[in-house]
Amino acid sequence: MATLPVTHTRLHLPGLAPTPKRPVRLVARDLDASELLAAHSHAWGQVTYALDGVVRVTVGNSSWIVPPLRAIWVPPKQVHEVATLEKARLRAVYVHADSAPFHGSQCEVLEVSPLLRELIVALTQVHAGEPREAMLSALILDELSRSVTQPIRVALPDDKRLKQLCELLIAEPASPLTLDDWAQRVGASARTLARLFERELGMSFGQWRQQVRLAHAAPLISRGMPLSRVAAELGYASQSAFSAMFKKTFGQSPSAFFSRRAG
Template sequence: MAIVPVNHTRPHLPGTTPTPKRPVRLVARDLDASELLAAHRHAWGQVTYALDGVVRVTVGNSTWIVPPMRAIWIPPRALHEVATLEKAKLRALYVHADIAPFKGEECEVLEVSALLRELIVAFAQVQAGEARESMLATLIVDELARSRTQPIRVALPTDKRLKALCEMLIADPASPLTLDEFAVRVGASARTLARLFERELGMSFSQWRQQMRLAHAAPLIARGLPLSHVASELGYASQSAFSAMFKKTFGQSPSSFFARKES
């Protein structure tokens, strides 16, 4: 994976720090697959969004897989890294902490409405200092605050053995390996790993694997793949088994959950 150097305490690019007079700034990066914006933090909040492509955002002990119809709000001062799972047109909105659309220290996965997408596209083209810049910024923050949030999150452990197991599954979500088989690979007993899952992640191995697979469904469905193909890619025995598990978790079918909402 190619690493794109990022200063840990300063913005990606000079001159993009949000201020009270210009509280929303935008950084556009067109990145190839398997590029990594190294872990960094800043005093302002950030909306990470890809017009095209899929990114993986990691903050603390959680990771999110974000397709084009979703974005992720990262609160001020949160240490985060962004990796591209495929070629992506990354658009990062920097939002001054004083006008943050979400309070607290938790990340939020947002539905990107048609209106919000077009506002971001327009904002990327505006000239600095134009009155239009201020008007678009106000509309963007208002639309962000109105965005529906979705619970697509995969918790990550700190224990090295458990983290190695989780990383293997994230890389290959359809892996049929059992906990006993993973135990041999990471050098710990299955009983120890089961105890670590409950202690560090608050769930069982099978529950975590299910959560991780559902998160991986997002980019596959975003590319328009048939649900039968998605189910196969994620290791489900059938489309109906995948759809049933999805609806049980999110309260609606995959097609409804990932439908683009018009605004």
């Protein structure tokens, strides 16, 4: 385990990079709210996970809001950026490309089982090269391959005006502003913005805003916030309206979706 800042577009970490003999390495960072690990890439894959706190991971035109019950798999060579939405104990699990638990170039949202969490914690406590490190690494790789993926993703646009709107709404998911209101803020007509939402994101403004609100819901629910308060925090008219939209998107009620926490 090691602690270090990330400041380079391309990381070269001799001594920390995973190898065929040591395919799993772990880097720990305890970060305050609103810290940024600038966009970078590396030859190995990475599981981005926070023991506590909430982080936002951005890769290409997608962004994920990640609470402690979830992690993001970032494939090798993918440029990614990590921002803390609140104070977080970040644990980055580096995985050698030959041992990657997932194939392809797509990021995966992972459900972090209690076992996987404890394995990651245990890996922070071993010394480099110990036999225990190899055993923990093998178990982590096996548990990762069994992790259930969850579709919590917020698409991001390329157009600068639309991207500004999206960034502002991610920061204020409960905002009641209409598309006309946002148009005045970003310097484009509502009609232009509506067309850009459909062209670049494949959905309407309202649909995209729902995605953002549901992504923000995960950290709130995982901390045990009552659903009625979650609904109010995110701008829903009622708890039932929030629960209905959640079930429509994820195929489960919020309580069922997060039942592993209770278990």
